[in-house]
Each structure stands twice: as C-alpha cells, then as structure tokens.
Amino acid sequence: MLAFIGPETPLENLLLTPENSLVNQALDPESHPELQLAGWGFGAWGEHLAHPEKPFIYRRPMAAFYDDNLERIVPSLRASTMLAHVRAAAYDAKVVLADENCHPFSFEGTRWIVAQNGYLPGWQILQRELLQHCKDEYLKQMAGSTDTEFIYVLLLSLLEGDSDEDVQRAVEELIRLVASAMDKLDLPGLTKLKLALVSQDRIIGVNAGLGLQGETDPTGDWRELRKSEPGTDDFSLSMLLEPLYFLMGRKFEEDTSTYAFEQCAEDEATGVIFASEALTEDTDGWSQLDFGHIVFLRNEGGRVTKKVEALSV
Template structure:
C-alpha cells in the first residue's frame, strides 16, 4: 500500500522508479510472505484532470508486474494525491479475481477512498452483528466480496464528519464493534487492519488490530516473532505488530540512484509518503507508525502537517 500528498509529480516516480517500488513489491515484497498477484489499482487526484475534484480510478485483477497497461498509463499521469495497492490473496476456490475486489475502494457520497493490508477472518459471519451499524447508502454500493470493502462500508457509516476527531472516533468505534462481534459469536481471531484513508490533500493511516484471542493490546517484539517463519502464529502476530512507514520531505528526486525526498526538517516538508514498506533500500529517513496508532497527514498550501495519536478501544 502506498499513499502520497504533495506538489504534482509524475506518478511513475511513486509507482515505478523507486528502488522498492510498489510495482516491484508485486514479486519481491520485503514485509509480506506472499506474492502480490491477485490484482492491483490506484486512485489519484490531479489539477490537470478534467474533473480534478474526483479521483482517477484504475483497477485490474492481475499482478501489477504483468499488467501491460502500466507502461502506457502510469507515465502519462501526474498527481498531487494518490493511493495505490497491490493485492495478495490465498489461491483457492473462494478467492475471486475481479476489478470489484481490487483496492482502493471509492463510493459516491464521500471524499474518502480506502485500501488496506489486512485480514478480518470470519467477516461474512461477523456481519450478523455488524450490519446493523451499516448505512443503506453505502451497502447499496458494495460491489465486491472482500473484507476490506465491507470495513469501508462500516467505517463510512460510523463517520459523523470528516474532521480528524470524528475519523479517529469512527476507527475506534469500528474496532470496538468488531471485538464485541467476535466475542458474541465466539469467533476471536487475529485481525489485522493496516489501512489508509485518503481524500484530496489528506491521508489518514491506521495500524491496529487484535491478537489471536481477540485482545486489542497483543504483546511481542515483531522482529523476534518474525524469526519463526511464514505460516506460524508468531509470524502472523509479527505482521500485525510491524510498523508502517512515512517519509516527509521536499522535491521528490528523479535520479535513478536516489528516488527519495530532499532532506529537510518536518517544518519545511512539502510532501509525504505513507507506505506499508519503505520505497528505498535505506530506511534511515523513514519514520514509523507503530501498532495501535493513527496518523493524520494534511497538505495546506506548501506545508504538510503530521499528527500521530493512540487509538483507544
């Protein structure tokens, strides 16, 4: 997952050219044990589009690395706000590869689009308890069959306004409802919600979830837990507890050896990237969003503000 706000830059500088670009992560992810072959997509705003107030949306249910449209579409666009996602999914009869299941999701009646690296087991059954909190205006727009899209419906239904305070409250309430539904239906499980909610000039990043027994404050050192290897409970817990990443700066470089922001202090930053993995081999300049935190990133004129807070459940 990758989000950006800042001055307009070529979309390929975000999706194609960095050392660890999102397209490269399709086949070589650093932080995810699965290949990201189940589809991809992006939503982008630009003052040069005919409808600059609406996101340009692109989805395709195939690996981004093999999408023959990438070289044709991406280099033709420049963006000031963007959210992109490559999708991993288990390969079985229940996995549906369609445009409708590719992130980011975008509905009428809201400025927000959403994508996530996450999983909510038993979400179809948990709907018994959660549907009562969902508004018809969003349920009617649900076209796919993924947990992320259902969570998008639930979150939008809980939003009272687009203020930072209400967005935080809605995320907290959503997690409380999920925990209660799991308890009521005796379906406690590890739930991973690493989400990006994006609107023009705004990114809200969330890194929350529950442990294997539904606990909202699971414990462990994600680096140590990762040593257990893919397929283990400890590795799954490590993926839950891992941080997400932010890079603030100015003037996104186009030198093939760099592809990173010009160094500056936070007060001078004009752009920010929020991502599930750093786009550069060096992570020294990247800050982290730790488990249990929410970050509000906003562009106001030529400046970027960043507010990090703890989510209370």
Template sequence: MCRHLAYLGPEQPLKHLLLDPPHSLYRQSWAPRHQRNGTVNADGFGVGWYADGDPVPARYRRSGPIWADQSLLDLARVVRSGAVLAAVRDATLTGADAEAAAAPFASGRWLFSHNGAVAGWPDAAAPLVSLLPPVDVLSLQARTDSAFVWALVLHRLRSGEAAEHALAGAVRQLAEAAPASRLNLLLTDGDTVTATAWGDSLWYRAEPGHAVIVASEPYDDEPLWREVPDRTVVTASRTEVRLDPVEDLVSVSPKEPCT
C-alpha cells in the same frame, strides 16, 4: 495481505512513486520486505489520483498482478498528481469480484484501502451488519472483508466523524467482533492521509512543508522513514504528521478535536 501507499506533495509522474524506487509498490507485489502474512500480492492492484481543480479522484484498477499489466507502464509515465493512493492485493478469498475488489475503494472525494484480513470472515463480521443502513449493505462494492470494512468507515464519515475517529472507531468495532483481525487502513481525501497500524507494518516518510508518504513499508533505504507503532492512527498532511493511539481516538467524542 496486501501492500499500500499514499502520497501528498508536489505533482510527479505516478511511475516515480509506484515503479521507479528500488523497493517500489510494483516490486512489493512479489518481494515485500516487511509483510507479516502472505508473500505474493498478485490478486489485483489499483491506483487512485487527484487532478488539480477536481475533488473527485480517478482510479485505475485491475484484477491481475501489477507486473502483468502493460497499460500501467504508459499510464504511470504520463499521469502526474500531487495526491495518490495505490495498493497491490493478496486476496482473502481469491477471485472474488475481480477488479471491483481491488483497492482503492472510492466514494466522492475519498479513497480507501485495507491491508489485512477480518478473522473468521464472513461469520465474525455478521453482528456488525446491523450497524449499517440496509442500502449500504445492499450496495457493497464487492463481497469481500475489505469492502465491508470500507462500508463501516464510510458510514462513520457520512455521519460527520473526522477521518481519524472514523478509522479508529471502525477498527475497534472489528477488533471486538473478530479479535485476530489485521486492520491496517489507509484513507485520503487528497489533502490529508489517515491510516491505522493494527497487525501489520506501517511506515511514513515526512518532509514537512514539502511531502509525506504513508506506506506498508519503505520503498527505498533513505533514513527519513519512520515505523509506526502497532495500534496507532497516523494523521498526515503536507505540513505535519501526528500519531495517536487508536484507543485515545475511540474514547474522545468524534465531534470534538483530539487534544
């Protein structure tokens, strides 16, 4: 269910990240190598990126398959960024809300993507609705499980939780309500990338002091890629990558640093 990627590093054209690598996100839309559920990610795609001096990212999203969008070829050739989040989608419910359901979701400086599915959607998630302010429920960006997961995460961020605690806490809530869920989440504010591995593949490639990529799967065969263990939170910047078990971050107060 979906493939996604986040990049922090020197500015480069979007095509160098999304189109050019031999196993790029573009190719993963029809031929993923590590996807555990589903085979084709043709129900929409999106890319979000940050420009120098502007903390609010831009987005380009479409409801069709990435390979059918001719405008992306020109866009990806000329747009450059040092912070990117992109995704291709295999919908839980095909056709729901068109491009509004395509990641990345956004609010303020944040970009977010969900690779997976909430098992038993929507019934299993119904008990969690009461955790959200009514206005958050009424303003969901789409009628999908991913949009609801984003609402849970965003509520935690707005409440002052650090990104790693917000993701870990939301994953724990969802896993308790719907135990068979797959909850690989990806979040960035343009300076850091935070992600969870929960039920599907997740990898990272780090060149400390230069660049970091966190992705559903490697986009090439370079030996720098490392697989993330299941039920782990990744916290990455251009200088370092940290891996923590989800449960360790759930048990630590979100207002205090994790040691």
C-alpha cells in the same frame, strides 16, 4: 499500499522508479510471505485531470508487473494526491479475481477512498452483528466480495464528520464493534486493520487490529516474532504488530528519473509518502507508525503537517 500528498508529481516516480517500488513489491515483497499477484490499482487527484476534484480510479485483477497498461497509463499521469495498492491472496479457487475486489475502494457520497493490508476473519458471519451499524447508502454500493470493502462500508457508516477527531472516533468504534461481535459469536481471531484512508490533500494512516484471541491489546516484539516460520501464530502476530512507514520531504516533483527527492525538516516538508513498506532498502529517514496508532497527514498551502495519536479501544 502506498499513499502520497504533495506537489503534483509524476506518478511513475512514486510507483515505478523506487528500488523497492510498489510494483516491484508485487513480485518481491520485503515484509510479506506471499506474492502480491491478485490485482492492483490506484486512485489519484491531479490539477491537470479533467475533474481535479475527483479521484481517477484504475483497478485491474492481475499482477501489476503483468499489466500491459502499466507502461502506458502511469507515465502519462501526475498526481498531487495518490493511493495505490497491490493485492495478495492465497492460492485458492475461492479467491475471486475481479476489478471489484481490487483496492482502492471508492464510493459515491464520500470524499474518502481506502486501501489496506489487512484481514478480518469470519467477516461474512460477523455481519450478523455488524450490519446493524452499516448505512444503506454504502451497503448498496458494495460490488465485490472482500473484507476490506465491508470494513470501508462500516467505517464510512460510523463517521459523523470529516475532521481528524471524527475519523479517529470512527476507527476506535469500528475496532470495539468488531471485538464485541467476535466475542458474542465466539469467533475470536487475529484481525489486521492497516489502513490508508485518503482524500484530496489528506492521508489518514491506521495501524491497528486484534490479537489471536480477539484481544484489543496484543503485545510482543514483532522482530523476534518474525523469526518464526510463515504460517505460525507467532509469524502472524509479527505481521500484525509490525510498523507502517512514512517519509516527509520536498522537491518530489523535480526528480524526473529517480527517487532521490530531498529530505528536510518536518516543518519544511512539501510532500509525504505513507506506505506499508519503505520504498528504499535503506530505511534511514523513514518514520514508523507503531501498532495501536493513527497518523494524520495534510497538505495545507504547500506544507505538509503531521499528527500522530494513540488509539483508545
């Protein structure tokens, strides 16, 4: 996943031209064992869109690099707020490839859209306990069959407002409710909640989840655990505990061909990228959002602010 806020910037500078661009990650992800072939999509706000206060949403259930619309749509758009995602799915006939299962998800009645690299095991059964916390206005908008869309419903239902504090409380309550439901139904399992919650000029990034036994405080060195074979418990735990990334800078909009925007001090930054993987092979300058933390990024009057908090669950 990839999110951006800042000056209105050509969308291709964010999605196509970086050396480890999101589209390239669909075929060659740096930190994921599976190809991202099950679909892709993006939501974008821009001053020159017909409805700049609403996100332009595009989703398609095919690998991004096979999408014949990619070279037609993306180079024509500029965005000041953007959230994009490429979807991984197991090679299984049960996986439903449809627009409705592609991220980002966007419902009426909320300013937030969402995408995640995550996994909620047994979520259909966990609904026995979790549906009581979901509001009808969001449940009736569910159109797909993914755990992410259900998490979106649950999170929106728990929000009491749109402040940073409201969002953090809702995320913490969501984690507690999932852990409690797993315990009550005896369905413990590793749960990844690596979320980007985006509205115009705001990004809230979440790096959270539950351990292999449903514990709220999993620990370990993700780099050491990553040395295990894909498919093992240790490898799965490494993917839970690994960081997310963000990079603050300026002059994004002036670079029309490459990704060489200008890095600067945080108090001079005019834009920020939040991503599941760094978009450059060299990660110097990229900050990490460690497991168990939430980051609040906001564009206020042309300057980007950052606040990182530890989640309390």
